[in-house]
Amino acid sequence: MALSKVSANLVWVASSDGRIWCLDWTDGSGADTPFTLEVKKVLDLNVSQVQIGQTFEDVLLILEKTSHSGGQVVAYDRKALAARSGKALHTCDDNPHMLRSAGGSSVIVVATKNSVHIGLPKHKGKDVKALGSLQYQFFSFDLDDQIATFDLRLPVQSKKNSSRPTIDLTVGCARGTILVFTDVLAKFPSGASATTRKGSLQPRALHWHPKAVHGVKWSQDGKNWDFKPCYAQSLILSKATT
Amino acid sequence: MGLQTLLRTIANLIQGNYLISGGSEGVLVLWQLDTGKKDFLPHLSASIENIVVSPRGSSYAVHLDDNSTMVLSTAEMKPTTYVSGIQSLSFSDKRPKDSLVRRVWQEPDEISTSIPAVSNPTNPAQILVSTGNGQKSTLAEGNALSAPYLQIFDVESSQSVAKQAVARANPTDSRVTTKGYPIVEPTVTQVAFSHNGKWLATVDEWQPPERDVETLLDGSDSVADICTERREVYLKFWEAGQGGTSFHLVSRINEAHYTTKPQTVFDLASDPSSTRFATIGGDGIARVWSPKLRQTDGLAATGPEGENLWRWSCTQSIHLERTIDQEDGLDGFRTVVNASGALDFSEDGSTLFVAYGGSAEAVVYIIDTDSGEIRDKLFGMFNGDVKELKAISSCLVMLSDDLRVYNVVSDELHYGVGLKKMFRGPLPLLQLAVSRQSRSFALAVPLLRSGESAKKGTVSELVIFSIDDNQPQLVRTFPHLITSLISTKSSSGFIVVDSAAQVWSVGIGAESSMLAQPLADIQLDKDVSVADEGIPLRLTDGDDDAASDEEMQDRDADEEVEDYDIHPAVIAPQRLAEIFNAGPAFAMPPIEDIFYQVAELLISKPVTSSAA
Secondary structure, eight states: OEEOSSOTTEEEEEOTTSEEEEEETTTTBTTTOOEEOOOSEEEEEEEEEEEETTEEEEEEEEEEEOSSSOEEEEEEOHHHHHHTOOEEEEEEOSOOOEEEEETTTTEEEEEOSSEEEEEEESSOTTOOOSGGGOOEEEEEEEOSSOEEEEEEEOOOOOSTTTTSOOOEEEEEETTSEEEEESSGGGGSOSSSOOEEOTTSSOOEEEEOOSSOEEEEEEEOOHHHHHHHHHHHHHHHHHHHHO | OHHHHHHHHHHHHHHOOEEEEEETTOOEEEEETTTTEEEEEOOOSSOEEEEEEOTTSSEEEEEETTTEEEEEETTTOOEEEEEEOOOSOOOOSSOOGGGGSOOSSOOOOBOOSOOOEEEOSSOTTEEEEEEOSHHHHHTSBTTBOOBOEEEEEETTTTEEEEEEEOSOOOTTSOSBOTTSOBOOOOEEEEEEEOTTSSEEEEEEEEOOOGGGSGGGOOSSSOHHHHHHHTOEEEEEEEEEOGGGSOEEEEEEEEOSSBSSSBOOEEEEEEOSSSSOEEEEETTSEEEEEEEEEOEETTEEOBOTTSOBOEEEEEEEEEEOSEEOOOTTOOOEEOOOTTOEEEEEEOTTSSEEEEEEESTTOOEEEEEETTTOOEEEEEOSOOSSSOOEEEEETTEEEEESSEEEEEETTTTEEEEEEEHHHHHTSOOTTOEEEEETTTTEEEEEEEOOOTTOOOBTTOOEEEEEEETTEEEEEEEEEESSOEEEEEEOTTSSOEEEEETTSOEEEEETTEEEEESSHHHHHHTHHHHTTOGGGHHHHHHHSOOHHHHTOSSOTHHHHHHHHHHSOOOSOOOOHHHHHHHHTTSOGGGOOOHHHHHHHHHHHHHHHHHHHHHO
16 A cells, blocks of 8 residues: 555555555545456555656556565556556565565665565666656665565765665564665676675664564654754855855 | 765764664664664554654654554654554454564464453444454463453444553553563453443453463362463443543452352343343352442442442342252252353343353253342253353343244243254354344354364354244355444444454344445545544455555555644534434434535534624
8 A cells, every 4th residue: 555656645555456446535536446457466565656758657566476486576557557567677586575666766675585676777767758668677685584574765865876876775574683774785786687695785783672573664853854944044055155 | 075975974864864663562663873772662552563754754653453553753752643443353464574483472363252342322333342452462362362451432433432441451561471472461251331321340351371370280280270270350340431431440349250269250241221230150150230329437428529439249149050958958059060151131120031051951040130039940941051141022042052032921932043053063253142122133153164263264144033033034144254243222233343343234224334434435524624534434444455554654644634724613522423323323314314414513603603
């Protein structure tokens, strides 16, 4: 289930049997007319806003189960949902179960049983003519523990290295550890899709939970949020003085 | 480069280098990554299932596994909004994350007992459902639930009203023992309202799990004996507060039924004509409980505001298994092995019907409530354990492995039905609710093959019989397991709660439908400016996906609702109550009429206020 990025009134809801609803939560409309996909099982759903042609559209990233332990990430827009055929972006085995994206689908992260797959777009941001032209390159690495949950964020990007976004990733594990990866892509060689084995990445481990971490999220503290307007103001001031 | 690093640090500061996490401990942990400092928000009401940070970062939404969501402000970590659906036991759609790793204790995936629930006679929209600290800890101990709370739930608005602890609860303790097992809490086994809704009687029971008493084994007793010796059974009487949202404990009876060890209270019945309750327990004694004015030095004691204070006590105890002609000439009570029992008052309160006895030899005792004398006995009415006994006008509905409807006045059996044959399987979780108004009763039975237990995917069947006819009036298969079946005092219908946390109403002449849905359709919730009602409706009205929603981003939407321009009309709650509490949902006038009535309130109100 995810909020639409295009309209604040719309909520996308996926059922594991392949029915997808686009509900207007303010008046309940759309509940009777789901889209139906022919899939084994919908494992997860994420919605991102992508500029296709001239307009911004909701693109649904759906993690579909394809076999006993395999799954694939498929992108759909409204047309593709109606036609029941989306654009497959990535296939992975080893029980994928969670999918998130950030920055208007500039990063897609899929968690399997104990590995993380990070996808970066091959296409250039603004020239997506149609859904079919979406293409991603995936990197993956393994962890020692089973993944229960994860979250990602894109901190302020430095302009120099815009082809490679900085991605901060945090993973909540089944044995209670929280792993924090800062700028997770820095260790990957640029170029062709690569797989790194565990050990080469040095995450920071936080351990308090005695059992599985059910939810973990990056957060901005309230106090720091108060900071933000001040920062904007000081920037303007510095412009004025120079 | 130096500037770059500096900018990055500032950006981090502004973005806040914090992590927030939660798990089954019910503790929200805030990690400050730069300093390694941790902040805790402990003692949430249930296991944390998911956390969402609002787009601007000003609040967290926390999804708990007791079907509730809390919105916290990030600055003070104080809750700003709390929304809860019905918290009765339900099956989760997803495999619990704690079971990804094999642990000492694995969460059971079956429901083995029905959930005690009752409808409030003064407010038919309210039901009280027994509940625990979230789904996982409620299921902590296979057969016995850990459910020390009663949730007061409004079925019309589909909102949780309050949650009241009625037994010893440990919400502030760690929920796991040092050996990794969950802490077992008492469970509410019986709950009943007095006829006028002013009093509530509850029975809660606790016994140590067998794994905890192994050290006490000395060879003379079995583990089960040691556990039952340490059983704690409390009968409690509560006075209903204003609006039925809170209950104050008036009397607690420790071990209302006791032989050499505390005995289970099999059944609790409320007199439909006067303020009193009756219980039957494993000691073979039926007890009648009544309130008395509390006195100090011969004067009636009063509370701080001059109100009368009451005390509940046992006013009659009727020994059932009395055997006078024993060899030693002493009055003795035959010990009954594997006893079971049930009881009910007749509609005018003059007679108490008690069924009690060992397996397959239970007897129905007909007792005059004035004198406490046993007037008559009925033999051979039960096949197997006594499950239920209810009185409807002059008939007794008796439930064991057979269903029998017996007329006590004409002394004849109306009909009998072999339930095992009818439902082709064993009968755990068999439930009975009677509607005295329509002289009918409902049975809820999970459809299981022998050897199966009620797991996810089990369906239940609801059958409604009239006392005059052995052909069911309604047979309906429900898509989920029925966990509670409740009769309402003011109507002829029933309320059904299932294992998907859905509430159904079953009534005569109306299609069985979810209660909240019509209201959601016409958006009454918005018109009466209770802005955040729309979401809880979806949480509970059974849309599987909404209820099991993982990402839960609609909470963010919820915040936006608060920013909405709220309709200026102010309506006194009692005006709405007049419209909506005219009867339970299934006996309500057409939804169109209700809509116009509410619309009228909204239209007329500004006029009156300007006149004032």
